[in-house]
Amino acid sequence: MLHGIALLLSCAVVITAQQPTEPRVALNEAATASDAKGAAAIEARLLTTVLNGSEDSPVTNVRIVVKNIGANFYTYVSGWATFYDSSAVRCGEGLFKLDALAPNESAEVDTPGLRLHCPPASWRIVATNLLSRTAEGTKPIETAPPPSEAVTEKSAPINFVISIDGEEHPIQVNNPIVLKLGNRNAKIVLRPAQ
Known part of the structure; x- marks a missing residue:
């Protein structure tokens, strides 16, 4: 009896599944x-x-x-x-x-x-x-970079050479050079005249 009910229910499921x-x-x-x-x-x-x-x-x-x-x-x-x-x-x-x-x-x-x-x-x-229709590839939103502060152009450094008693020392504009003069250190900075 139990097998008959199970068979009947499985047939009902198959018939329902076949409905368009x-x-x-x-x-x-x-x-x-x-x-x-x-x-x-x-x-x-x-x-x-x-x-x-x-x-x-x-x-x-x-x-x-x-x-x-x-x-x-x-x-x-x-x-x-x-x-x-x-x-x-x-x-x-x-x-x-x-x-x-x-x-x-x-x-x-x-x-x-x-x-x-x-x-x-x-x-x-x-x-x-x-x-x-396939979705067109989304492009990332490109934002302009934030405006940077006005940058003043600096000219390329000009190299100079200081010759002290035949000894040459390279120096650049606005870059200090430290020289030992006797028992003390001397800091020398070359700047443009204003």
Whole structure:
């Protein structure tokens, strides 16, 4: 008995998991498809009204209008338009694709490769590719460096040589030199005349 209940519950879980996320709708209603997060992304309406397909004479193309009902700009959209007979048995599907679709924009497309073998009672669309525009690389904001204080240019140091009793001592302008004169040190600074 316990095994029977467990089997029944596991079958219910499998059946629930197999239900499509995109609902089937009547032919005169808009079908919606979701993005990867489960939010409604696009919707489609049938433009072709004569859909009397049969095994001997299948309908091979259908025109639909696809509208972007999401907030993303899509650079490529593709998916399947699937048709079901009155017994909810799939009887045809065709691939549609668009190169670009802006938010709230609609575009007319066809479904080449469709082979509709019945007069359908319902349909749905499934988005297989919703490629959004990639974010452009953000550039760091470059700010100008703060203005520095006015720098007065100093001329390159001029080297001089002081010769005391034949002994030469190099000296630069505004750089002191310390000389030992006898038993004391003398500090000598060479400055420009003002």
